[in-house]
Amino acid sequence: MKLLTILIFMWSSFNLEMVNFNNFYVLIFFGGFMAKFLVTGAAGFIGSHLTFRLLERGDEVIGVDNHNSYYDTNLKEARLARYQNHPNYIHIRMDLANRKATEDLFDKYVPTHVVNLAAQAGVRYSIEDPLAYIDSNIVAFAHVLEGCRRYKVNHLVYASSSSVYGSNQEMPFKENHNVDHPLNVYAASKKSNELMAHSYSHLYGLPTTGLRFFTVYGPWGRPDMALHKFTKAIIANEKIPVFNYGNHIRDFTYIDDVIEGLIHVLDGSLVINGSRKNKHLYSQDGTLPWRLYNLGSNNPIKLLDCISCLEKALGRSAKIEFLPQQPGDMHDTYASVDNLVNDFGYKPKTSLDKGVANFVAWYIDYYKVNCC
Numbered sequence: 354m355k356l357l358t359i360l361i362f363m364w365s366s367f368n369l370e371m372v373n374f375n376n377f378y379v380l381i382f383f384g385g386f387m388a389k390f391l392v393t394g395a396a397g398f399i400g401s402h403l404t405f406r407l408l409e410r411g412d413e414v415i416g417v418d419n420h421n422s423y424y425d426t427n428l429k430e431a432r433l434a435r436y437q438n439h440p441n442y443i444h445i446r447m448d449l450a451n452r453k454a455t456e457d458l459f460d461k462y463v464p465t466h467v468v469n470l471a472a473q474a475g476v477r478y479s480i481e482d483p484l485a486y487i488d489s490n491i492v493a494f495a496h497v498l499e500g501c502r503r504y505k506v507n508h509l510v511y512a513s514s515s516s517v518y519g520s521n522q523e524m525p526f527k528e529n530h531n532v533d534h535p536l537n538v539y540a541a542s543k544k545s546n547e548l549m550a551h552s553y554s555h556l557y558g559l560p561t562t563g564l565r566f567f568t569v570y571g572p573w574g575r576p577d578m579a580l581h582k583f584t585k586a587i588i589a590n591e592k593i594p595v596f597n598y599g600n601h602i603r604d605f606t607y608i609d610d611v612i613e614g615l616i617h618v619l620d621g622s623l624v625i626n627g628s629r630k631n632k633h634l635y636s637q638d639g640t641l642p643w644r645l646y647n648l649g650s651n652n653p654i655k656l657l658d659c660i661s662c663l664e665k666a667l668g669r670s671a672k673i674e675f676l677p678q679q680p681g682d683m684h685d686t687y688a689s690v691d692n693l694v695n696d697f698g699y700k701p702k703t704s705l706d707k708g709v710a711n712f713v714a715w716y717i718d719y720y721k722v723n724c725c
Contacts (some may be wrong), residue, residue, distance in 0.1 A: 388507075390619075393417045393449060393497065394471035397514070398575050399566070401432035402612050403468060404442070413441045415462045417471065419448040423478065426577045431719070432573055449493035459500035466619065469497050469511040472542075475577055476516060479539035480680060490542035491549075498549060504558045510618055513547055513563040515604065515649065515686045516540035525653075525689040528565070528645045547645060554643035561642065562618055567649030567688045571608030571708060572715030579656075580709070583663055584716050587671050588724045590596035593660070597678035601656040602685040604649040607708035610701030614648045617697040649688025650701045662705050666713040667724055 389406055394400035395416025407414050420429055437444050443462070449471055473479075473489035486537045501509045518526045519534040540678070550561040570580045577618040588591040660671050678684070694700045717724060 359637045375519045389413045389415070389462070389465045391415045391417065391458075391462065391467045393469045394512075395444065395485045396420060396429040396471060397474075398432075398573055398681070399569060399608070399611060400470040401435070401573060402571075402608050403470070403615055405436050406612050406616065408436050408439045408441055411441070415443045415445065415464060417447060417449065417456075417458065420446055420472070423471075423474065423537045428573070428576065432710075434476070435589075435643065439644045442694055448588070449496055450488045453495040454535075455493075455500055456517050463504055465507050466705070467497065467501055467506050467507065467509045468615070469494065472512060473539075473584050476537050476539050478577070479537050479542075479681065483538040486538045486542045490539070491545050494546050494549060498553045498559070501559055502553060505559075507560065508549070508619070509561045511546060511550060511558060511561065511563055512543075513645065514540065514543040515565050515567040515647070515688065516567060517544045517547070518686070524685065525651070525687040526565075526647060527689045528647060528692055528707045531556065549703045551641075551643050558642060561644075563645045564615065565645065565688070566611060567604040567606045567647065567686055569606050569608055569611050571712050572719075574608070574712065580663070580712060583660060583671065583715060584667065585669055587669050588722055589664060590669075590672070592672045594675040594676050595656065595660070595673050596676050597656075597684065599655070599657045599660075599673070600684075602653045603656060603659070604651070604653045604688045605659060605705055605708070606648065606650045606701055607703035607711075610650065610703050611648055614646075614697075614699055614701065616691060617693075617699045618646065621697050622681060646693045646696075647688040647690055648693065648701070649686070649690060650703075651688055652705075653685065653687040654705055659705065659709070662709040663713070665706070666710045669724065694701070 361650045390412055392400055392404050392407070392414055395404045396418035400418070404414050404416050418429065420426055433444065436442055445458060447458065449455050471489070471493060473485045480573060481487050497606050498509070510552050515526065516537065517532040517535060518530065519536045519540055521530055521532065521534070532544055535544055550563060551576055552563050570578065574581055583593045623659070660673070664671055690700055
């Protein structure tokens, strides 16, 4: 047996793998492989945390965001300010729904890996303006898929959502459960993303992985999310509207756990010029480079218990106004993360008490409020 050793020295930590090329064995040190990440939604909640993490470890990142006004753009600018001057970062302000602009983006920067986190967010807003979700979540995603196909991107990881489980009542939610009954257009758009990715994986061999995020919360979170709204109201001594009379159960997932899961999926699936196949890129029968994973805490919490954590962190009591369930809302969410654990050895672990306390500390500092 002949042994050819290729050492690829780069600045990040390396892995080791033996690859067989026509009976020649190549011992490759990689992981410092020069990946160029395109992160869409880079000024958003999850996107900004991921971008910060990738830059922190030495990766090159091209960030894209349209900076729309769905919520306070000052928050987006503040997130961006943490890393926009980093030497390995380039920020592009553009709308991915613009086909020509997206083509030009891929032509100019030629990313090796794409993480698509850009989307019109918000379940309830999708009831008011469903067409915004078609443009941002379906048309824009199609443009990203096409860019990945044309430039043979090594791996596309994209944000799906627990919302795709819709009216499913079987708990915990598993990736093989039926998701044909979305309760709102946001959920339907995310289900569409999964189907579109499947088509591109099947037709063009594009490796795609969808992550179904479950109620992500933490520092730098969106102001339209319940935790943010509740904190603001409690500090102002105002009533907080609690729908479904507080009977909702949610699989709250702390942002650091979400980013760690994302990193595990990205690093566990790196390929070099198509020569390295990682089993985690492939469907369970091994035939298609298409996967879906739940990314949740696997620890559902009653909404009222979450409010109790907020009260504890703020040192104040909440005034609650109980209201009926809103149209489009899911009653409960509960993630099975067995596939994530089995394939990557990773499971989110931050307790709600700790996560909420971290969020409150950030909120007080960012908004400069004196509440305690």
